[in-house]
Amino acid sequence: MKLNDLRPLTQETFKGTYRLTGRVACFDDEGIPYLKLRLSSCASDFVVLAVIGSIVIPEHLGHMDLVVVKGQVCVGAEESEILLTDIRRPLQADVAGLPALQTLPRTFCPKPEALDQLVAAVRSLRSAPLQMFIKRVLERRDRLEVFMKAPASRNYHHSEPGGLLAHSLEVAKNVLVMTEANEPEMPWELQELGFVAGLLHDIGKTYTHDTWGKPTATARLCDHADLTLEACAYGLAYLDRVDPDAALALRHIWTCASPGARYGATPAMTLARYVRDADAQSAMADNQRKAYRKRQPIGFGRLGNNTYWLPSIEAHG
Numbered sequence: 001m002k003l004n005d006l007r008p009l010t011q012e013t014f015k016g017t018y019r020l021t022g023r024v025a026c027f028d029d030e031g032i033p034y035l036k037l038r039l040s041s042c043a044s045d046f047v048v049l050a051v052i053g054s055i056v057i058p059e060h061l062g063h064m065d066l067v068v069v070k071g072q073v074c075v076g077a078e079e080s081e082i083l084l085t086d087i088r089r090p091l092q093a094d095v096a097g098l099p100a101l102q103t104l105p106r107t108f109c110p111k112p113e114a115l116d117q118l119v120a121a122v123r124s125l126r127s128a129p130l131q132m133f134i135k136r137v138l139e140r141r142d143r144l145e146v147f148m149k150a151p152a153s154r155n156y157h158h159s160e161p162g163g164l165l166a167h168s169l170e171v172a173k174n175v176l177v178m179t180e181a182n183e184p185e186m187p188w189e190l191q192e193l194g195f196v197a198g199l200l201h202d203i204g205k206t207y208t209h210d211t212w213g214k215p216t217a218t219a220r221l222c223d224h225a226d227l228t229l230e231a232c233a234y235g236l237a238y239l240d241r242v243d244p245d246a247a248l249a250l251r252h253i254w255t256c257a258s259p260g261a262r263y264g265a266t267p268a269m270t271l272a273r274y275v276r277d278a279d280a281q282s283a284m285a286d287n288q289r290k291a292y293r294k295r296q297p298i299g300f301g302r303l304g305n306n307t308y309w310l311p312s313i314e315a316h317g
Contacts, residue, residue: 001049003028005076006083012073014048014082016041017090017098019105037084038069039069040105042119048082058089064141066090099123103139109148111162113292117169118199127192130242136235143206143231151213152202155304157286159213164205167282172198172279175271179261184271193246194271197253198278203231228254245284 035050035057048071050057061067093101101119109115125131138144152158152167158275172181175198179191204227208219218227229251231234239247253272257264267273291301291308300310 001028001079001081002030003032003034003049003083004030006074006081007076008072008083009080010076014046014071015069017066017068017094018046019103019173020061020063021045021105021107022047023061023063039067040107041107042101042104042115045083045105045107048084050084050087052202055084055086057087058183061089062267064105064145066095068094073166096184100135101138104144104148108145109162109165110160111166114165114169118165121169121172121195126193127189129239129246129306130192130196132242133232133235133239133246134199137200137203137232140234143203146206146209147203149211150205150209152205152283154213154215156306157283157290159290161212164202165211167286168199168202170282171201171278172196173208174198174281175187175274176276178278179271180276182274187273189246193249194253194274197250197271197275199281201228201254201275204228206231217224225254270305 016039018039018041021040022036022244024036025033027033027038033052035049035052037048039048048069058067066089068085068088068090071082071084072082073082102124104119106112122131122134125134129132134161138147143257146164149161151160151163153163154187158164158167172195175194176191179194191262202224204224206226207230208216208222208224208313210216232250236247236250239250249271250270252265252268253275255264256267256272258276267276287303287306288301288308288310291303291306291311295301297310298312299310301310
């Protein structure tokens with residue numbers, strides 16, 4: 001490829017705020033140095049070119065850093081390329097104005113359909129504070145990759161790459177189903193709060209596991225459930241200012257006692273039980289599917305130390 005052969009297409013421009021998810025130094029056929037950059041958002045991934053010396057590239061740009069870019073779609077002898085005309089670090093206003101979860105990098109999600117569902121569900125929330133809360137929890141470089149890539153468990157439910165995201169979505173949706181079935185009169189504000197509580201109930205695993213689901217040193221010393229509030233601290237500090245009751249409710253849901261627990265306050269709202277039960281049902285349903293994945297789904301099946309049983313049901317005319 002010769003950079004000097006690239007010709008801009010009139011009307012074809014490129015701009016936006018993205019995460020830097022790849023970077024390779026290259027030379028064209030004439031020895032001109034340039035960078036090949038992968039830029040990612042929740043909706044798409046682009047590979048763009050930045051010619052060294054023709055534009056000012058911010059120093060110390062790192063993996064997963066946010067950048068604001070402008071560029072031109074160009075055509076060459078073989079294929080089209082996006083040639084950057086400007087790249088800079090974003091201002092706080094640039095990031096604040098983005099739609100919720102815009103900066104989650106699609107290229108790192110093994111289950112893009114789950115990412116699409118997550119983005120659509122969060123953007124459909126009527127509560128602006130809850131949308132902002134989720135942004136402040138998930139759009140953080142130190143945990144978003146694990147949340148999207150990691151399995152929910154290593155050997156049992158949702159153990160495939162992207163399983164943590166899939167399980168979290170299942171729990172959030174099931175909380176809404178339980179609420180509608182049992183308390184259809186519940187205000188939408190509380191229903192959305194239950195969705196958020198279900199979505200982030202396992203967020204502590206972003207501290208205790210890596211992207212492959214391997215336990216970290218933290219996992220040997222702390223239970224992931226005990227790290228939920230820490231993982232949500234930045235978002236909870238925001239909610240404390242704009243909707244303190246919502247912040248308190250989330251803290252209660254995530255820390256109240258489950259059956260057999262030694263510690264924790266007695267659940268004081270039904271949402272706490274819905275989140276607990278939705279979590280258990282999502283896990284058991286996936287475990288049961290795995291117990292029969294290599295055989296007819298009838299009779300006894302095993303997964304690890306767990307035994308499952310499905311009766312043979314005959315249709316009667």
